[in-house]
Amino acid sequence: MPxxxxxxxxxxxxxxxxxxxxxxxIEAGTITALVGTNGSGKSTLLKLMMNLANMDGGMIRIxxxxxxxxxxxxKRHITFQPQKQIGWNAYTGNELxxxxxxxxxxxxxxxxxxxTGLFDIPLNKRFGKLSPGMQQKLSLALALPRKTDILxxxxxTASLDIPSKKLFMDLLVDWMEPEDRAVVLxxxxxxxxxxxxxxxxxxxxxxxxxxxxxxxLTSSYRRYWLTEMPADSVPGELSRDGRxxxxxxxxxxxxxxxxxxxxxxxxxxxxxxxxxxxLLK
Amino acid sequence: MLxxxxxKDSREPIYHQIEKQLKALIAGGHLAAGTPLPSIRAxxxxxxISVITIRRAYQDLEAQGFIETAHGKGTFVKEIQGTVKEETxxxxxxxxxxxxxxNAMDYDYTAVEIKAVFEEILEKLGKGx
Amino acid sequence: MNExxxxxxxxAFELKASMKSLITIFVFYIAMSLLVLMTFDLYLEGEFRFxxxxxxVIFFLFPAWMKSKEFQMQKMDGDLWTAPSIVMLQQLPIPKxxxxxxxxxxxxxxxxPFQLILLISLPVVSENFRSLMTPVTYIxxxxxWFALSIAVGFIMAASExxxxxxxxxxxxxxxxxxxxxxxxxxxxxxxxxxxxxxxxMTLATDWTWVSVIVAIVLSIAGWKYWQxxxxxxxxxxxxx
Numbered sequence: 001m002p003x004x005x006x007x008x009x010x011x012x013x014x015x016x017x018x019x020x021x022x023x024x025x026i027e028a029g030t031i032t033a034l035v036g037t038n039g040s041g042k043s044t045l046l047k048l049m050m051n052l053a054n055m056d057g058g059m060i061r062i063x064x065x066x067x068x069x070x071x072x073x074x075k076r077h078i079t080f081q082p083q084k085q086i087g088w089n090a091y092t093g094n095e096l097x098x099x100x101x102x103x104x105x106x107x108x109x110x111x112x113x114x115x116t117g118l119f120d121i122p123l124n125k126r127f128g129k130l131s132p133g134m135q136q137k138l139s140l141a142l143a144l145p146r147k148t149d150i151l152x153x154x155x156x157t158a159s160l161d162i163p164s165k166k167l168f169m170d171l172l173v174d175w176m177e178p179e180d181r182a183v184v185l186x187x188x189x190x191x192x193x194x195x196x197x198x199x200x201x202x203x204x205x206x207x208x209x210x211x212x213x214x215x216x217l218t219s220s221y222r223r224y225w226l227t228e229m230p231a232d233s234v235p236g237e238l239s240r241d242g243r244x245x246x247x248x249x250x251x252x253x254x255x256x257x258x259x260x261x262x263x264x265x266x267x268x269x270x271x272x273x274x275x276x277x278x279l280l281k
Numbered sequence: 282m283l284x285x286x287x288x289k290d291s292r293e294p295i296y297h298q299i300e301k302q303l304k305a306l307i308a309g310g311h312l313a314a315g316t317p318l319p320s321i322r323a324x325x326x327x328x329x330i331s332v333i334t335i336r337r338a339y340q341d342l343e344a345q346g347f348i349e350t351a352h353g354k355g356t357f358v359k360e361i362q363g364t365v366k367e368e369t370x371x372x373x374x375x376x377x378x379x380x381x382x383x384n385a386m387d388y389d390y391t392a393v394e395i396k397a398v399f400e401e402i403l404e405k406l407g408k409g410x
Numbered sequence: 411m412n413e414x415x416x417x418x419x420x421x422a423f424e425l426k427a428s429m430k431s432l433i434t435i436f437v438f439y440i441a442m443s444l445l446v447l448m449t450f451d452l453y454l455e456g457e458f459r460f461x462x463x464x465x466x467v468i469f470f471l472f473p474a475w476m477k478s479k480e481f482q483m484q485k486m487d488g489d490l491w492t493a494p495s496i497v498m499l500q501q502l503p504i505p506k507x508x509x510x511x512x513x514x515x516x517x518x519x520x521x522x523p524f525q526l527i528l529l530i531s532l533p534v535v536s537e538n539f540r541s542l543m544t545p546v547t548y549i550x551x552x553x554x555w556f557a558l559s560i561a562v563g564f565i566m567a568a569s570e571x572x573x574x575x576x577x578x579x580x581x582x583x584x585x586x587x588x589x590x591x592x593x594x595x596x597x598x599x600x601x602x603x604x605x606x607x608x609x610x611m612t613l614a615t616d617w618t619w620v621s622v623i624v625a626i627v628l629s630i631a632g633w634k635y636w637q638x639x640x641x642x643x644x645x646x647x648x649x650x
Contacts, residue, residue, distance in 0.1 A: 014488070014648070014650060015488075015489075043650075044650060047649070047650055050500075050501060051500075052497075052500060052501070052648070052649040052650065053648035053649060053650050054645075054646070054648060072503075072505050072506065073503075075502070075503035075504075076503040080501050082501065085498070086486065086494045086497040086498055087480075087493075087494030087495045087496075087497055087498030087499075088498060089480050089494075090424075090427045090428060090478065090480040090481065091423070091427050095423065095426075095427060098423070099420070099423050100502065103502055103503050103504065104503070128480070
């Protein structure tokens with residue numbers, strides 16, 4: 001099956017900032033999280049996927065169609081929830097629903113009602129008068145029922161309270177139940193990464209550092225406490241601190257340690273956040 | 282939700298841990314034949330593991346005849362043969378003993394000492410007749 | 411045609427959402443305009459040259475200012491200037507052609523009724539105007555101004571596409587625009603000997619049929635040109 005989103009050498013210059021060249025492929029049935037420090041280019045990349053800006057080079061295809069081509073039909077199959085909704089302020093939730101729903105053939109009104117009930121969203125109040133958290137809830141209520149093949153979310157849970165975050169995750173997991181959908185989300189929330197992401201795409205200073213399968217990433221790093229630290233560098237060594245060693249190749253490290261007759265006092269997997277911090281250092 | 286507990290600190294591959302624990306639940310009769318299993322995505326969220334790993338575990342279990350997937354309906358526990366049940370239980374029990382004995386040997390226990398501990402625990406748990 | 415239907419649906423949402431303020435401002439602008447129009451007689455007698463400028467501002471700019479703030483062109487993140495609706499609609503499965511047309515529908519609804527009231531008021535408030543025009547030349551006069559409304563006024567609609575501008579560039583282009591208007595204004599005085607409004611009256615009376623034909627051609631050309639221009643600008647702009 002061809003990738004649902006295909007990004008090839010996509011580049012964009014914005015003043016002094018340089019995005020790319022970025023290469024990324026998104027397959028059906030997966031949730032991919034874009035992870036990076038502030039200003040690493042996540043939102044810009046998402047907006048390029050929606051053809052909201054012109055690339056300086058490269059190519060982005062959605063469901064096989066180039067986004068900057070004359071055929072705009074791919075937009076029917078993709079939902080984009082930006083960090084900040086622009087142009088929504090003057091409309092009430094009901095008005096927005098009436099505007100958006102007819103644009104999507106698979107619009108699920110029951111799901112919309114379910115979500116607005118779940119989050120207790122006032123639908124007769126103007127979007128601009130809602131709190132940031134409520135705005136985010138309404139955005140989600142207007143995004144998920146579109147049931148498009150692809151869902152792009154830019155920091156969807158940043159303003160949500162803890163119970164709402166949990167509800168959001170359940171909603172998204174249910175939404176992903178048909179295994180032919182794909183989600184791309186930019187997030188800073190460790191919980192989103194742990195519970196939702198299958199792949200992590202790490203970004204830094206406009207560059208894609210790599211696409212990692214989450215479980216491969218977590219099993220590739222290990223922290224060891226040794227009886228003594230070898231003077232020379234250890235195979236797989238990423239960093240050391242006293243008798244503590246962090247390895248990005250546990251197999252090689254352990255083989256070496258055994259051969260050197262060094263005892264391991266304790267060893268431990270690294271938390272996902274720690275690994276991300278190491279990779280983005 | 283399934284009573285599966287993964288050890289992320291363990292070097293044992295995650296998919297292997299999932300397989301082992303699900304097999305034990307099925308062979309031990311905790312999951313009867315026909316019981317629906319959580320979807321891959323739901324289990325992925327609960328266990329905080331990617332769907333890729335969960336799918337691998339489910340595929341292995343399906344190949345070994347522990348579960349079956351009905352298209353569009355979900356995944357269910359399969360009726361397993363007595364011998365398979367037996368084998369799985371034996372393997373599971375053996376694995377636990379092996380781990381405990383290995384642990385004791387790491388602490389330089391002798392065979393006699395290990396047997397003594399074993400007898401003592403058996404006594405304590407009230408089945409030492 | 412289907413595109414116009416879809417565009418009208420989108421325009422209706424926008425107009426409905428700002429209905430209250432739209433009507434209030436409409437009434438207020440009409441009242442203000444009528445006050446200015448009281449000086450029309452004076453102008454036709456050659457006494458009040460400033461009327462031209464006031465009338466042009468009222469005719470072209472008031473319709474664009476009618477929309478409430480949330481729908482006006484504004485500065486977004488970075489160097490982006492645009493109307494928020496343009497950003498919103500581009501994130502939905504709406505073809506660019508429909509987005510452009512929806513802007514034109516909104517602008518037409520804001521400008522045409524207002525401008526029609528202005529043009530109808532002229533013979534009502536001015537005895538001089540009535541004596542200078544016949545019913546036929548009056549119709550030619552109205553057509554000239556509708557053509558101007560489309561060929562010039564719809565710059566306001568097309569410009570909502572916005573663009574990536576530095577503030578300095580905006581100030582510069584604004585100064586050029588003012589200079590351009592002043593030049594055209596001066597030229598007309600120099601050539602025709604009197605003001606712009608008066609000049610269009612002369613065109614309608616002395617060149618009635620030529621004016622009618624030119625006005626119709628200008629309307630169609632302007633209508634098409636600004637849509638194509640807006641489409642081009644939307645494509646060119648980075649909505650980041």
